[in-house]
Amino acid sequence: MTSLKRTTLFQALHRTYSDSTVLAIALAGTALFILTLLTLKGQIEQHLQLVARTIAYSAEAAVLFEDRGTASEILVQIAEREQLRAASITTLDGRTLASHGFEGSGLSGHVDEAVGRLLFPDPIGAEIRSGNRRIGKVAVHGNGARFIVYTLQASIVGLVCITLFFYAARRLARRMAQRITNQLQVLAAATHGARLKQDFSRRVPPFDIVEFDQLGKDFNALFAELHARNLELTARQYSLEVANQTLSQLALRDGLTGLANRRGFIERLEQALAEAKASGSKVGVLYLDNDRFKRINDEYGHAAGDALLVEVADRIRGCIRDTDLVARLGGDEFTVLLDSVRDVEDAILVAEKILAAMVPPLPVGDTMIVPGVSIGIALFPEHGRTADQLLIAADQAMYTTKQNGRGHYRIFDPAIHRLPTSGD
Ligand SMILES: Nc1nc2c(ncn2[C@@H]2O[C@H](COP(=O)(O)OP(=O)(O)OP(=O)(O)O)[C@@H](O)[C@H]2O)c(=O)[nH]1
Incomplete structure (x- = not known):
């Protein structure tokens, strides 16, 4: 070559x-x-x-x-x-x-x-x-x-004349070449800068050589177009990001109560468990199920049932710290994540607070109803090491509460309950 x-x-x-x-x-x-x-x-x-x-x-x-x-x-x-x-x-x-x-x-x-x-x-x-x-x-x-x-x-x-003429011509030629290259260098620097930094807001100045001036004007028009497109793209990208965020928020939220949904709860629980494993702290999980909720639906209608679910959600939210999380898993089931609890007593305190918050009756149709809930409690690391294990443990404890008269709380007991192994 x-x-x-x-x-x-x-x-x-x-x-x-x-x-x-x-x-x-x-x-x-x-x-x-x-x-x-x-x-x-x-x-x-x-x-x-x-x-x-x-x-x-x-x-x-x-x-x-x-x-x-x-x-x-x-x-x-x-x-x-x-x-x-x-x-x-x-x-x-x-x-x-x-x-x-x-x-x-x-x-x-x-x-x-x-x-x-x-x-x-x-x-x-x-x-x-x-x-x-x-x-x-x-x-x-x-x-x-x-x-x-x-x-x-x-x-x-x-x-003598020829020498003088030669030097004068050389000087003029140098000046002309310098003039052309200077203008071209400005154009080249603008293009190079725009390509490297993706900055199309730069503009080249007017030139006294007509062809370069025209080229400069075309460059400026092109830069302006690219700049406008870039701004449009950035705006679109921003609104897409916002829409994506909203979508992912929605994907993690329960539509009726505005609480986190099952996915949102598990994500957050897994995060809390990872932190707890690193710091050696404990995490509490409360599993709540409304008592005889089906009857309310049947007697007062689905809308009344929905209103009761929203009220229960608000009352539970009022009982926890900002760092904790309430979620609606679906139907009439709620869960609470208690971040950094010292021992089971902390979880019991929250469960009792929630039970007390349910006592005031609320109007449903033409009558007043007390929205009872049954609660199961499980603790990391004692009752489970993964999000699934803790949810199952708390659910089992809640189920035992239901069997023992409802409206109370129960702590997971490995002697009574059995956690599924990986083979189950
Ligand atoms: N209004 C309303 N009802 C729901 C919704 N999701 C589920 N349900 C109803 O909630 C009821 C749940 O009943 P269960 O938990 O099985 O039984 P229960 O009547 O609460 O009885 P116990 O749990 O044993 O105390 C069912 O009738 C469901 O149809 C909802 O989004 N809105």
Whole structure:
């Protein structure tokens, strides 16, 4: 697998800008340099033309009278002043009246001469006239010295300009790349933060680059949507939790009396037993059954029976501590959980309190009834170690109370009662 060479956006942009700047400067510089050389050559040729004409004008009389001395003097004077490679004055019939050859000395002299030969291989001429009559001609050969000097000057100026331009372009490119990456970094940070923290309340600021600004607006709209959905989900989750709690409360409650039901009672009893096992304390369980309840139903109706059950539930609740629990197991059966009792005496006290609470009669139909109850008592750990064993023990004790005349309490007695073993 080929490994992907990674680079930051800033590096990529900066490199691209720098490369294209160098290329543009190199191309423009080269074109400008060539143009400068051509212009320079043209200018020097025009100057040579002017020099040839000046010689022709100055030497007119000397040529007319074929005065070689004066012609030569004029030629040498101008040729040396103008640093010509060579110059000559000839008559119309081709005789040379004067000639001059510039001999360069040293390396620079030879270079000047070689460049002159290369750039101006042909002589530049001018006619010598006397009135309207042609009487001779001048030929001059250009030297490279002037061209080299001008070229060097143009190159130095060009190089300085190019360097300045390059640094300015580099700075601009850097600033541009920085601007783009900064805006992209803000977008990236917002997206990253939103993903990591699931926080869609963040918003990105407006950007001056249109495309990024549009992207930022889209991000903000998306974040706002996700934020609203998140809030909606949280609200839904909350109401589901509340509904779940209510349902589980209902599942553990008795609909008629509002007391805990069998499931709620067993759950709480198991909790109390676990704590008691850990702390070495005792737990009491009271099993209550209304006496002759069927008769009340039969004589006064089911609604009257229900009202009596609710009243009995209230009276039992009034007899226990907040830390204890009353439950309706079903029908006319109730249980009481006594948390952290010291001994059986504590349970007996509660049972007696409940029996006393039943004494006041309550109106049922057109008569007054005393809601009698029979109670069985069992204690952890003496009469059972599990919730089931304790309930059975208390139930058996309650059953014995019923058999012995009702309206009393009885404590589980292992000598009389028998707890089921795991095989029963
Ligand atoms: N009103 C009413 N009656 C109920 C409800 N659940 C059960 N019962 C009745 O309660 C009566 C329970 O009677 P039992 O406990 O069997 O007998 P009892 O008449 O109380 O006699 P002993 O328990 O022996 O004193 C039955 O008639 C059931 O139909 C209820 O929710 N409301």
